[in-house]
Amino acid sequence: MVGARPQFVKAAPVSRALRRNHEEVLVHTGQHYDDAMSASFFRELEIPEPDINLEVGSGSHAVMTGEMLRRLEPVVLEHRPDGVLLYGDTNSTMAAAIVASKACYDGGLRPWIAHVEAGLRSFNLAMPEERNRVVADHLADLLLAPTETAMRNLQREGLGDRAELVGDVMVDAFAWASERATGKLPEVAEEHPGYLLLTLHRPENVDDPGRLAAWIAVLAGDRPVIFPIHPRTRAALERNGVSLPASVIPMEPAGYLQMVALERSAALVLTDSGGVQKEAYLSGVPCVTLRTETEWVEMVEAGWNRLAPTPELVPGAIAAGLSGTPAAKPPLYGDGLAAGRIVGAMERYVERRAARGGHAMEATVR
Numbered sequence: 001m002v003g004a005r006p007q008f009v010k011a012a013p014v015s016r017a018l019r020r021n022h023e024e025v026l027v028h029t030g031q032h033y034d035d036a037m038s039a040s041f042f043r044e045l046e047i048p049e050p051d052i053n054l055e056v057g058s059g060s061h062a063v064m065t066g067e068m069l070r071r072l073e074p075v076v077l078e079h080r081p082d083g084v085l086l087y088g089d090t091n092s093t094m095a096a097a098i099v100a101s102k103a104c105y106d107g108g109l110r111p112w113i114a115h116v117e118a119g120l121r122s123f124n125l126a127m128p129e130e131r132n133r134v135v136a137d138h139l140a141d142l143l144l145a146p147t148e149t150a151m152r153n154l155q156r157e158g159l160g161d162r163a164e165l166v167g168d169v170m171v172d173a174f175a176w177a178s179e180r181a182t183g184k185l186p187e188v189a190e191e192h193p194g195y196l197l198l199t200l201h202r203p204e205n206v207d208d209p210g211r212l213a214a215w216i217a218v219l220a221g222d223r224p225v226i227f228p229i230h231p232r233t234r235a236a237l238e239r240n241g242v243s244l245p246a247s248v249i250p251m252e253p254a255g256y257l258q259m260v261a262l263e264r265s266a267a268l269v270l271t272d273s274g275g276v277q278k279e280a281y282l283s284g285v286p287c288v289t290l291r292t293e294t295e296w297v298e299m300v301e302a303g304w305n306r307l308a309p310t311p312e313l314v315p316g317a318i319a320a321g322l323s324g325t326p327a328a329k330p331p332l333y334g335d336g337l338a339a340g341r342i343v344g345a346m347e348r349y350v351e352r353r354a355a356r357g358g359h360a361m362e363a364t365v366r
C-alpha cells in the first residue's frame with residue numbers, strides 16, 4: 001500500500017526485493033496524484049506501475065480516510081493477500097491498517113500487517129502523522145523499526161515483542177539514486193553555488209499565513225535559497241498573497257533524482273520534511289529543521305541537525321550549521337540493506353506462524 005510521495009521512495013527498494021521471490025499487488029490510494037508528486041517517482045525509481053489506483057485524491061482527513069476505507073476493502077477482499085505492507089505515517093497508511101485489520105476472508109482469516117518505519121514518534125499529538133503512526137503500529141502484526149529509538153518507543157507502548165530493527169529503507173533508496181544522480185542538478189543550482197535548499201509542507205508551518213510569511217521573510221538576504229514547492233505550500237502562498245524575496249528561488253516539486261542531486265550539492269538544507277532531514281545527513285550536508293521537534297533525534301544528538309522552532313531562530317541555526325560539520329558521521333540509519341531485511345523479517349514471521357501450527361494469515365478479530 002502506498003499513496004504519498006515519501007512512500008513511493010520507501011517502497012521502491014522493498015518492492016524490488018519482495019518481487020524476487022514473492023508476488024506483490026501494488027495498491028496506490030491516489031492521495032498524491034500530480035505527475036511531479038506521484039508518477040515521476042514511479043518512473044525515476046523504476047517502481048512497477050500500481051496494479052490498482054484508488055484515485056482518492058485530496059480532501060479533509062475524514063473525507064480522504066473514509067474514501068480510502070470504502071475503496072480499499074473490496075480490493076483486499078478480492079485479492080486476498082496473505083499480508084499487507086504499510087509504509088510511514090500518512091492517511092493512506094492508517095486507512096490501509098484499519099481495512100487490513102478487520103478484513104475477513106472465508107474461514108475467519110485476515111491478512112497480517114507489516115509496518116515499515118514503525119515506532120517513529122514526535123510526541124506532538126497535534127500532528128496528523130502522530131495519530132496515523134500510533135494507529136498503524138497498534139494494529140500491525142510485524143513492526144519494522146528503522147532505529148533503536150523507534151524500537152524503544154515500541155517497547156514503551158508494549159509492542160516490543162512484535163518489533164524488529166531492520167534499519168531505514170530510505171538509505172537503500174538514497175544509495176540507489178545517488179548512483180544515478182550525476183547530471184541531474186538543475187541549471188538554477190549550477191548557477192548559484194553555495195545555495196541553501198528549502199522544503200516546507202507541514203500544515204503547522206504553511207497553513208497559517210503569518211507563519212508561512214515569517215519562514216520565508218527570514219530567508220531574504222544574499223544567500224540563494226532553492227525552494228522546490230510542495231503543492232500544499234504553493235496553494236497557501238497563492239491564497240495568501242505571500243511573495244518570495246529575490247534570494248528565494250522557486251521551482252516545481254523536484255523529481256527524486258533531481259532532489260538527491262540538489263541535496264548533495266547544497267551548502268545546507270532547511271526543511272520540515274522527515275525524509276529530507278535524513279537525506280541531508282546521508283549527503284553529509286548540515287540541516288536546520290523548521291520544527292519544534294523531530295522524530296529523527298539521532299542527527300540532532302550527533303550535531304548534524306539543528307531545530308529551529310520559530311523563524312527568528314533560523315539565521316543563528318544557519319550560521320551554526322555553516323560554521324562546520326562534526327568530524328564523525330556514523331551510520332545512524334543503517335547500512336542501506338534494509339529492504340532485504342524487511343523481506344526476510346516477513347518470511348520469518350510467516351515461518352514462525354507455520355511452526356506454531358498457525359495459518360499464514362491471522363485469525364480475524366471478531
Ligand code: UD1
Pocket residue numbers: 004005006031032033034037038058059089090091092128129201203231232235
Ligand atoms: C501528506 C502526509 C504527510 C507527508 C506528505 C508528503 C497525511 C496526513 N499527510 O501531506 O505526512 O509528509 O504527504 O508530501 O497523510 N496536492 C496537490 N497535488 C497532489 C497532492 C496534494 O495539489 O498530488 C495538494 C492538495 O491541495 C491537497 C494538499 O496538497 O489538499 C495536501 O495534500 P495531502 O495529501 O492532504 O497532505 P500533504 O500535505 O501532502
Ligand code: UDP
Pocket residue numbers: 005006009199201228229252253254255256257259260272273274275276279
Ligand atoms: N522529495 C522530492 N522532491 C521534492 C521534495 C521531496 O523528491 O521536491 C523527496 C525527498 O527526497 C524524500 C521524500 O520526497 O525522499 C520526502 O517526502 P516529503 O518531504 O514530501 O515527506 P516527509 O518525508 O516529510 O513525510
